[in-house]
Amino acid sequence: MLDDFLVRANLAGIGVAVAAAPLGCFVVWRRMAYFGDATAHAAILGVALSLAFSLSIFIGTVIVALLMAFTVSLLSDRGYAMDTLLGVLAHSTLAFGLVAVSFLSGIRIDLMAYLFGDILAVSRSDLGVIWIGAGLVVALVAWRWTALLTSTLNEDLAHAGGIDPKREKIVLTCALAITVAVSIKVVGVLLIAAMLIIPAAAARVFSKTPERMVLVAGAIGTLSVLVGLRVAYIIDTPAGPSIVCVAALAFLLSSVTKGLSTKE
Amino acid sequence: MTLVQIDNLSLKYSKRMVLSNVSFEVSSGEIVTIVGPNGSGKTSLLRAIIGALKPSRGRVLLKSDIRFGYVPQKLHIDETLPITVSRFLRLPRNVNGSAIDAALLQAGLPDLAKVQMSHLSGGQFQRVLLARALIDKPDILLLDEATQGLDQRGSASFYKQIEKVRQETGCAVLMISHELHVVMSASDRVICLNGHVCCEGTPAVVASAPEYRALFGADTGGALALYQHHHDHSHDDDHERQYQSETKH
Numbered sequence: 001m002l003d004d005f006l007v008r009a010n011l012a013g014i015g016v017a018v019a020a021a022p023l024g025c026f027v028v029w030r031r032m033a034y035f036g037d038a039t040a041h042a043a044i045l046g047v048a049l050s051l052a053f054s055l056s057i058f059i060g061t062v063i064v065a066l067l068m069a070f071t072v073s074l075l076s077d078r079g080y081a082m083d084t085l086l087g088v089l090a091h092s093t094l095a096f097g098l099v100a101v102s103f104l105s106g107i108r109i110d111l112m113a114y115l116f117g118d119i120l121a122v123s124r125s126d127l128g129v130i131w132i133g134a135g136l137v138v139a140l141v142a143w144r145w146t147a148l149l150t151s152t153l154n155e156d157l158a159h160a161g162g163i164d165p166k167r168e169k170i171v172l173t174c175a176l177a178i179t180v181a182v183s184i185k186v187v188g189v190l191l192i193a194a195m196l197i198i199p200a201a202a203a204r205v206f207s208k209t210p211e212r213m214v215l216v217a218g219a220i221g222t223l224s225v226l227v228g229l230r231v232a233y234i235i236d237t238p239a240g241p242s243i244v245c246v247a248a249l250a251f252l253l254s255s256v257t258k259g260l261s262t263k264e
Numbered sequence: 265m266t267l268v269q270i271d272n273l274s275l276k277y278s279k280r281m282v283l284s285n286v287s288f289e290v291s292s293g294e295i296v297t298i299v300g301p302n303g304s305g306k307t308s309l310l311r312a313i314i315g316a317l318k319p320s321r322g323r324v325l326l327k328s329d330i331r332f333g334y335v336p337q338k339l340h341i342d343e344t345l346p347i348t349v350s351r352f353l354r355l356p357r358n359v360n361g362s363a364i365d366a367a368l369l370q371a372g373l374p375d376l377a378k379v380q381m382s383h384l385s386g387g388q389f390q391r392v393l394l395a396r397a398l399i400d401k402p403d404i405l406l407l408d409e410a411t412q413g414l415d416q417r418g419s420a421s422f423y424k425q426i427e428k429v430r431q432e433t434g435c436a437v438l439m440i441s442h443e444l445h446v447v448m449s450a451s452d453r454v455i456c457l458n459g460h461v462c463c464e465g466t467p468a469v470v471a472s473a474p475e476y477r478a479l480f481g482a483d484t485g486g487a488l489a490l491y492q493h494h495h496d497h498s499h500d501d502d503h504e505r506q507y508q509s510e511t512k513h
Contacts, residue, residue: 029345150356153341159316160334160406161356207346208380 002127005120009229012122012130013243016186016195017221019134019179022141022214024200024221026172029152029210033197034083035072038090040180040192042068045097047114047184051104058129058181065177068093073169094189117188117240119229126185133182137175144171149210187240194244199224202251205258220250265292267330267404267436268313272322275308282308284460285322290404295430295437297447299470300457301479306440307337309457310406313438333402333435335393335410341381349384350377353396363399370425371395386413394422398429405429407439411446419443423450444480 002008027036043061050060072089076082101111113121122130141148151158151165158165183192199221200213207213228243268290275283283305290296298306311317313324314332341347353364368374371391376384384392390413397405405426411419423446426437441447447454447467454470456462462475470476 029342031342146356146358152345153347153352153355154336154339156311156314156316156336157334157339158356159311160314160332163356201344204344204346208348208378209351210345210347213346 002124005122006229006233008122008124008127009119009239010226012119012127012186013225013229014222015127015130015134016179016183017199017225018218019137019175019182020195021199021218021221023137023172023175023179024196024198024217025203025210025214026141026148026152027176027196028200028204030172033193034086034090035069036176036180036196037193038072038086038093039065039068039176040183040189041090042093042097043180043184043189043192044114045093045100046181047109047189048097048100048104051109052100057184058133061181061184062177064093065180066174069173069177073173113188114184115188115190116238117184117186117191119186119239119243122185130182130185133178137178140171140175144168148172187243191240191244194247195221198244198247198251202247202254205254205261220247224250265327266290267292267327268438269325270309270313270322271325273309273312273319273324274321275305275312275317276320277308277317282459283312286457286461287322288455288461288464290436290438292403292436293430293434294453295426295439295451296453296455297451298438298440298455298457299442299444299447299480300462304458306457307408310334310408310438310440313406327403330404331400331402333397333400333405335390335397335405335407337408337412337440339389339393343382347381348378349373349381349392352381352392353399355396357400359399367395367399370398372421387415387418390414390418391422394425401433402435404436404438407437407441409440409442411441411443419446426450 002011027033042064046061046064047057049055049064050057053060068089072085075085098111101109110118147158147163148168148171150161150163151168155165158168179196180189180192183195187195199217202220203213203216206216224243224247228246229239231237231246232239232242266289270286270288273283273286274281286305286309288296298309300306308317312319313326314334315324349368350361350364353359353367364377365374368377371394373388373391373395376388376392381389381392390410394407394410397407407426411422414422426439427450429435430437448471449467451467453465454467455464456470456473456476456479458479462479463470463473465473
């Protein structure tokens with residue numbers, strides 16, 4: 001079964017959708033969308049460094065994504081405006097990454113594959129990495145669920161309940177770095193944020209509780225992967241962007257539903 | 265039993281000294297109210313007790329395994345986060361369904377379990393916050409202007425409920441309030457705060473303290489004078505003199 005590249009592609013996509021669902025919800029609730037984007041952009045620098053030091057791409061991108069995330073947290077505590085800071089860091093790490101890649105003489109790399117993903121080329125070992133990463137993220141979020149949710153709702157409520165919101169923020173940051181690293185192969189650094197945010201945003205309309213929003217986001221993400229890959233196969237479009245397009249259509253549909261239900 | 269003991273607490277907030285050398289303690293079963301003008305460090309003091317702010321000097325000692333019931337001054341729930349009243353009541357510790365029903369009944373909101381938090385009115389929201397703080401059987405309730413947005417009747421029933429809870433469970437209450445008439449009738453002890461503890465004691469003692477009058481005499485003369493007429497029959501000369509000087513203009 002795993003010999004079929006389409007089966008592997010579908011499984012890889014579903015793995016990313018599963019990891020992205022709970023994390024995407026937190027990114028939306030905590031208004032960290034740009035933060036996710038910046039972490040993803042920094043990953044291209046991780047790719048360049050992994051190739052230069054012949055590390056696994058997964059390890060390299062996790063390290064750089066973590067460094068990026070902690071730099072942002074550190075600087076934002078010192079009173080820089082968050083959006084400016086992220087704008088500076090996201091695009092400068094992307095630029096440094098692209099420049100660094102060009103220094104790698106002797107290694108011919110397909111830059112497009114890292115920017116937009118190469119889901120049809122997912123190998124068995126890639127699949128293993130993606131599902132281990134996704135399992136790790138889901139386990140981490142499930143373990144800390146109540147603490148994460150309380151900290152997201154209100155930091156003082158968390159303190160009063162004996163929860164340290166700073167620690168929970170670190171948990172989220174680590175989960176984000178892992179998700180970015182496993183998603184590169186599937187949708188590429190430029191579209192990772194889309195996989196995080198769009199299914200979660202589309203799920204909001206259909207949810208009355210946080211738990212339900214995570215489940216619906218997972219379902220929408222999975223559906224987007226299945227439909228997107230099918231469409232890409234039939235009309236020969238790039239796979240990663242096709243998946244994101246389907247997710248975007250799902251969001252559009254949910255917005256229309258919301259518009260209709262509020263009119264009644 | 266002492267639940268919270270504050271020893272020479274000093275607190276800096278973005279390089280500004282918010283509190284200096286604050287010391288007091290709260291024992292179980294006590295209702296203690298903190299009064300003070302805006303920016304006097306009342307909220308910071310509560311946040312230091314729950315551990316959200318680190319003291320720059322001094323310390324906050326707590327009973328081991330203390331349970332806080334905290335009602336913040338403001339709670340904004342992001343539009344993107346769907347959460348029903350009953351789900352909110354189960355944070356951060358899970359409680360069973362009958363406890364939730366009982367808490368909502370006590371708060372006078374029996375039909376709202378499945379309603380979204382964002383659809384509540386200001387008064388309903390405030391009562392749900394209190395219900396959540398009470399549901400976990402706290403050792404001490406920390407209320408930061410908890411009656412904000414309630415009308416007079418709502419506010420009166422809020423304080424009645426707190427008094428009832430104290431009698432039933434023996435939990436302590438440490439609250440910040442601007443409603444001086446309530447403070448004076450509902451508290452065992454009042455702490456008047458303005459960056460430091462100006463004065464402290466029973467409501468009657470604090471009301472007659474010159475420090476308290478310096479802070480509140482001018483702008484809350486009405487409520488204070490009313491209280492004093494009712495309770496110790498002394499006339500507020502300062503108040504009258506001030507009134508005369510105002511009419512001369």
